[in-house]
Amino acid sequence: MTISEKLKIIKKISGLTQENLAKKLGVSFATLNSWINTRSKPHKRKEQIINKLLSEYTSISHKTDKEDFTKKDIIINKGRQYKNIIRLISNRTDLYDEFVLSLTYHTNRIEGSTLTEDETAAVIFRNETITNKNLIEHLEAKNHQTSIKFLFEYLKVNKEINEDLILKLHGLLMNGIREDAGQYRRHGVRIVGANVPTANYIKIPELMEDLVKEINNKKVDIIKQSTIVHSKFEQIHPFSDGNGRIGRLLLSAMLLLENFPPAIIEVKEKKIYLNYLRKSQLKKDYTQLEDFMCDAILNGFKILES
Numbered sequence: 001m002t003i004s005e006k007l008k009i010i011k012k013i014s015g016l017t018q019e020n021l022a023k024k025l026g027v028s029f030a031t032l033n034s035w036i037n038t039r040s041k042p043h044k045r046k047e048q049i050i051n052k053l054l055s056e057y058t059s060i061s062h063k064t065d066k067e068d069f070t071k072k073d074i075i076i077n078k079g080r081q082y083k084n085i086i087r088l089i090s091n092r093t094d095l096y097d098e099f100v101l102s103l104t105y106h107t108n109r110i111e112g113s114t115l116t117e118d119e120t121a122a123v124i125f126r127n128e129t130i131t132n133k134n135l136i137e138h139l140e141a142k143n144h145q146t147s148i149k150f151l152f153e154y155l156k157v158n159k160e161i162n163e164d165l166i167l168k169l170h171g172l173l174m175n176g177i178r179e180d181a182g183q184y185r186r187h188g189v190r191i192v193g194a195n196v197p198t199a200n201y202i203k204i205p206e207l208m209e210d211l212v213k214e215i216n217n218k219k220v221d222i223i224k225q226s227t228i229v230h231s232k233f234e235q236i237h238p239f240s241d242g243n244g245r246i247g248r249l250l251l252s253a254m255l256l257l258e259n260f261p262p263a264i265i266e267v268k269e270k271k272i273y274l275n276y277l278r279k280s281q282l283k284k285d286y287t288q289l290e291d292f293m294c295d296a297i298l299n300g301f302k303i304l305e306s
Helices: 003-014 018-025 029-036 044-058 071-080 085-091 093-110 117-126 135-157 163-173 201-216 222-236 243-257 267-283 287-304
Strands: none
Touching (some): 003 018, 003 044, 018 044, 093 117, 093 135, 093 243, 093 267, 093 287, 117 135, 135 163, 135 243, 163 201, 222 267, 222 287, 267 287
16 A cells, blocks of 8 residues: 555545644645655655554554555454444434435435535435425435435345345335336436446346346455446446436445445545446456445445544
8 A cells, every 4th residue: 555545545534634634744735745646755754653643543553564454454444343334323313314414415416416415414304495406306315315214224134135125226216206216227228428338128137137146145355346236237227217326325235234334425536436437347447446435435434433
């Protein structure tokens, strides 16, 4: 792991601003910025301070420069510190509401919603109507909230993901928005802005059956597995609309079942996310998307530990 990666992880997990992190390291903002952007490297003593700080925030011992660790190591170690993340989030209203808001706001903004985070909170928690925002955006927010609630209740008692769950989530998400809510598409479709071929609609039932088998075929590396499944789901594009949102809910469901928090893919990272997703689909190279998912999971841990 490079110095730049370590500093980015410290920022993400700690919630420190770059200015506050610079003060903690005893350097100027410009110096820290130079390290993060790999224009320069810290001296040995400062590197040791960075390693110590990283260890404090990740709870992983960093003994020597050669005994390095990865984002996955950090995530796995953090997951081991919790007995049951699904129960923890469900039993803590503050945590649950924060995840509902973050997941709903970011996933809908990625799909084009114009609701701000504050407006999203007003709609889903206080049932307010936002002036100059259309009905569909209100329904999208409320429906996503309902979908998350159903998903958590389902995961409390079920340890496998099936097609009925996926179809149910789509039915809840698209309720009052589309007539084909809860049904696989029966026509051709393309991913707007991406030169990625989607599945022939006739093959969707067979492809989804195979994908669900892959989801429940437990692997050692859940981060890699969930990344690949997410990429495949989005390329199958089984629904007329809502594929991105359902795909991200499915991603979080897979992680929750392995005692990791939901992956928070932030709207500010939309372009990077879609570029890595497209590369994984066209070249079957999941490396960058997998690394991106590690950051999204760390976003989830940030909420969990706030």
